[in-house]
Amino acid sequence: MKIVKLEDFKQFSAEKMKKNNLFQTSRLFCDVYGFEPGQAQKGHIHGDQDKVYIVLDGQGTFQIGTEDAVLSPGQGVMAPAGQEHGVRNHTQQRLTVLVFVAPNPS
Numbered sequence: 001m002k003i004v005k006l007e008d009f010k011q012f013s014a015e016k017m018k019k020n021n022l023f024q025t026s027r028l029f030c031d032v033y034g035f036e037p038g039q040a041q042k043g044h045i046h047g048d049q050d051k052v053y054i055v056l057d058g059q060g061t062f063q064i065g066t067e068d069a070v071l072s073p074g075q076g077v078m079a080p081a082g083q084e085h086g087v088r089n090h091t092q093q094r095l096t097v098l099v100f101v102a103p104n105p106s
Helices: none
Strands: 018-024 027-036 040-044 050-057 061-064 066-069 076-078 086-090 097-100
Touching: 027 040, 040 050, 061 076, 066 076
Parallel strands: none
Antiparallel strands: 018 027, 027 097, 040 086, 050 076, 050 097, 061 066, 061 086
């Protein structure tokens, strides 16, 4: 059994958003994304995968399709397969997001 401690995966990079993998199988993956202030994950589309974002720390602007929403700790949103989605840390604080994608696109 693999047990992880989320605090160990809250990592950041000054260059760009940091992805830190917690779990991965042929059916899904689960990452922790670390955003410094002003960093973003540009809008993109997964043709066959659903993606779930859950905010752990900070606040971010989440784009799903044509809608934008500011999410805070404990809030989450899902981007269904085929819908454009992205994240932007619009604040001066760090943003940490738990991310699930299934099925795994790899």
